[in-house]
Amino acid sequence: MASPRRIGILTAGGDSPGLNAAIRALGKSALGRHGMQLVGFRDGFRGLADDHRMRLDSPVLAGILTVGGTILGTSRDKPHRMPRDGAVVDATPAIVATYERRHLDAIVCLGGGGTQKNALRLAHAGLNVVTLPKTIDNDVAETDATIGFATALEIATDAIDRLHSTAHSHHRIIVTEIMGHRAGWLTLAAGLAGGADVILIPEMPYDIERIVAAIRRRSRLGTNFSIVAVAEGAMEVGDARIYQAALSRRSAAASPVEKAAAAAEVAALEAGHLDGTLHLARRLEEMTGLESRVTILGYVQRGGAPSAADRVLATRLGDAGAQYVADGIFGVMVAARGDGTVPVALELVAGRRKTVPLDHPWVRAARDVGTCLGD
Ligand code: F6P
Numbered sequence: 001m002a003s004p005r006r007i008g009i010l011t012a013g014g015d016s017p018g019l020n021a022a023i024r025a026l027g028k029s030a031l032g033r034h035g036m037q038l039v040g041f042r043d044g045f046r047g048l049a050d051d052h053r054m055r056l057d058s059p060v061l062a063g064i065l066t067v068g069g070t071i072l073g074t075s076r077d078k079p080h081r082m083p084r085d086g087a088v089v090d091a092t093p094a095i096v097a098t099y100e101r102r103h104l105d106a107i108v109c110l111g112g113g114g115t116q117k118n119a120l121r122l123a124h125a126g127l128n129v130v131t132l133p134k135t136i137d138n139d140v141a142e143t144d145a146t147i148g149f150a151t152a153l154e155i156a157t158d159a160i161d162r163l164h165s166t167a168h169s170h171h172r173i174i175v176t177e178i179m180g181h182r183a184g185w186l187t188l189a190a191g192l193a194g195g196a197d198v199i200l201i202p203e204m205p206y207d208i209e210r211i212v213a214a215i216r217r218r219s220r221l222g223t224n225f226s227i228v229a230v231a232e233g234a235m236e237v238g239d240a241r242i243y244q245a246a247l248s249r250r251s252a253a254a255s256p257v258e259k260a261a262a263a264a265e266v267a268a269l270e271a272g273h274l275d276g277t278l279h280l281a282r283r284l285e286e287m288t289g290l291e292s293r294v295t296i297l298g299y300v301q302r303g304g305a306p307s308a309a310d311r312v313l314a315t316r317l318g319d320a321g322a323q324y325v326a327d328g329i330f331g332v333m334v335a336a337r338g339d340g341t342v343p344v345a346l347e348l349v350a351g352r353r354k355t356v357p358l359d360h361p362w363v364r365a366a367r368d369v370g371t372c373l374g375d
Contacts, residue, residue: 006037007325008104009056011070012044012077012111012118016136016148016302018310019070022110025318026132027061034326039102044075045118048107049082049091051098065311068304070110079118092125099127106325110134112146113353116333120346128330131346132317136301139183141352142344143335147317150309152179152301153189156229159297160194163227171224173215173284173292177277179301181233181270184356186301191229191371192362198226198372200280202233203356204363205240206374208280212287214372224290230277234374243269317341 007030011019023040030036040054041047054060054072064071077083082091099107106128109119112135123129133140136152156178167174176196178187184201191199198214200206215226235243246265253259278294285292306314313336320334320341332343356363366373 005035006039006103006105007322008039008041008048008099008102008107009072010041010044010047010107010109011072011074011134012109012115013074014076014112014135014302015069015074016134016146017068017151017304017306018147018314019072019074019110019134020064020067021306021311021314022132022134022147022318022321023056023071024061024064025315026108026321027056027318028058029319029322030325031058031061034322036322036325039104040072041098041107043073044077044111044115045079045091045095045109046075046077046082047072048098049077049079049084049094051101053102066305068306076114078114079121092121095122096125096127104128106130106330108132108321108325110147112137113140113351116140116346117350119333120331120350123331123346128325129346130321130324130330131333131349132321133333133335133349136186137180137183138185139180139354140333141349141354142333143349143354144338145313145336147310147314148302148306149186150313151304151307152186153193154307155301155304156186156190156297157193159295159300160190160196160227160229163295164194167225167227167293171290173226173228173281173288173290175228175230175277175281175284175292175294177230177232177294177296177298179297180231182353182355184231184234187229187231187234188356188360188362188366192366194227194229196227196229196371198228198230198374199366200228200230200234200374201356202231202235202240203358204373204375205235205237207237208283208287208374211284211372211374215284215288215290219288219290226290228280228284230280232277233273235273235276239269239273243273 134147250262
């Protein structure tokens with residue numbers, strides 16, 4: 001079989017540091033080593049549907065290794081449910097048409113869990129697809145690491161370090177919210193690295209009484225400040241039970257009407273949880289008598305130059321992606337395994353989130369050094 005010569009590339013979902021490093025690596029390897037042509041599509045799957053392209057030749061690929069964000073732009077648009085011309089349509093036929101019109105031999109999609117699912121849909125529509133895993137959440141199945149996590153971890157850890165000194169000066173509780181709605185990798189790792197006193201993650205619903213007891217214990221021992229690292233999606237035990245039940249109803253819904261009702265219920269619960277961190281800080285202040293403050297790290301965690309670790313990861317995954325295309329290995333994600341990479345079938349990745357196992361060594365280490373996990 002002749003090697004594919006012309007590949008498209010897009011970035012989809014939330015951006016993360018290291019995307020440009022991956023575009024550069026894949027591009028340089030595809031152009032330089034494999035003699036292919038590369039074309040960029042703007043703003044995720046929308047660009048593929050609209051045939052909105054960007055030239056990606058050697059001059060464009062130069063100088064982007066250290067640049068944050070993605071030069072291609074991104075969006076959370078899904079191929080099968082895309083708002084276009086005032087309606088939500090299945091844009092898959094338009095995507096297939098672009099793929100054929102541009103004589104593509106493969107499309108490379110850089111993204112998180114949602115992107116892996118959407119890429120599989122395109123593989124089922126007959127496209128040659130390769131994906132690269134990226135997200136600061138580190139929650140893509142079957143890969144040791146995702147592009148962006150290492151940088152976000154540096155940023156969140158630096159923030160906790162800085163919060164320590166001001167919490168100490170004012171004898172306050174500082175509750176810092178770290179990104180991650182469904183997975184607590186970033187909060188757990190930053191909490192460990194920054195020495196947070198309390199770490200709360202979505203995988204381990206918390207009991208506020210336990211947090212209060214831990215903070216009081218610290219006070220009794222003469223330390224009148226505490227750092228609480230809380231993931232966006234961490235919930236109290238009761239709320240988590242209600243939320244999980246709603247999620248189960250949504251996945252078990254038998255009809256479109258039932259599904260819409262369950263989805264609305266999930267959305268309402270998520271909206272109600274948006275100020276969860278403020279609420280937690282208020283209750284900790286009331287229950288401990290210590291002044292409490294909140295710092296929400298937010299999008300700072302996704303911005304700026306990638307760390308050295310992310311540049312290395314992005315470069316090796318991007319290079320491997322070009323090699324898979326050259327070898328005709330399609331329908332796979334380039335997964336990081338140890339120092340190397342392996343192709344993993346998209347069917348094994350799509351729809352499966354990598355969450356923190358309750359017996360993970362990081363969880364054990366946190367407990368062993370006396371961190372309260374709220375359980
Ligand atoms: O998936 C990465 C992530 O940054 C999550 O940690 C966060 O919950 C979410 O994206 C925010 O999404 P958006 O960019 O759509 O606001």
